[in-house]
Amino acid sequence: MDAKIGKFFESIGNFFAAGDQIPWCDPETISGLEKEVSEAANASQEQRSECIMRLSWALVHSRRPEDVQRGIAMVEASLDNTGSGPLERREKMYLLAVGYYRSGDFARSRQLVEQCLEIAPDWRQALTLKKHVEDRIARDGVIGIGITATAVGLLVGGIAAAVARKK
Numbered sequence: 001m002d003a004k005i006g007k008f009f010e011s012i013g014n015f016f017a018a019g020d021q022i023p024w025c026d027p028e029t030i031s032g033l034e035k036e037v038s039e040a041a042n043a044s045q046e047q048r049s050e051c052i053m054r055l056s057w058a059l060v061h062s063r064r065p066e067d068v069q070r071g072i073a074m075v076e077a078s079l080d081n082t083g084s085g086p087l088e089r090r091e092k093m094y095l096l097a098v099g100y101y102r103s104g105d106f107a108r109s110r111q112l113v114e115q116c117l118e119i120a121p122d123w124r125q126a127l128t129l130k131k132h133v134e135d136r137i138a139r140d141g142v143i144g145i146g147i148t149a150t151a152v153g154l155l156v157g158g159i160a161a162a163v164a165r166k167k
Helices: 002-016 027-042 045-060 065-080 086-103 106-119 124-166
Strands: none
Touching (some): 045 086, 065 086
16 A cells, blocks of 8 residues: 555655656756867867767757857757758757757757757657657646636635625
8 A cells, every 4th residue: 555655655756756767967068068068169060060069969968058059059050051851950959959958948949859859750869759748738638728727716615605604
């Protein structure tokens, strides 16, 4: 019985927590990659692009919102400035989808991950992210409905109390 109660509370906790399986990146890794990008200033264009992509990946996977926003900006700039092939474009769109997911723009994230899946329909990473995005959208909808129902209940209760006082 205790195990069932424990599982119940764990499922409630998972419902309200951001329990996704998308990796996080620590600030030390980001600092190292920033140094790598600055050292690659005199390297070939291909090497610089690879360093920037690694840094972009780390930034969109950061726990710090300002890093995520910076990563989104870097990926968008690289997406606009390249005539990359479909696989490179897919990777960049996926990074953008992760960035928007981390920043809470779930609709934009879903749109980008669906574009990734148009290029590679069976890409497991994109399918997993799409599931996380859709779960989060559904969870936010349920929470929104709960808040709305509570507000309506309070309003109706207040009106009922006011009517009861007048009688």
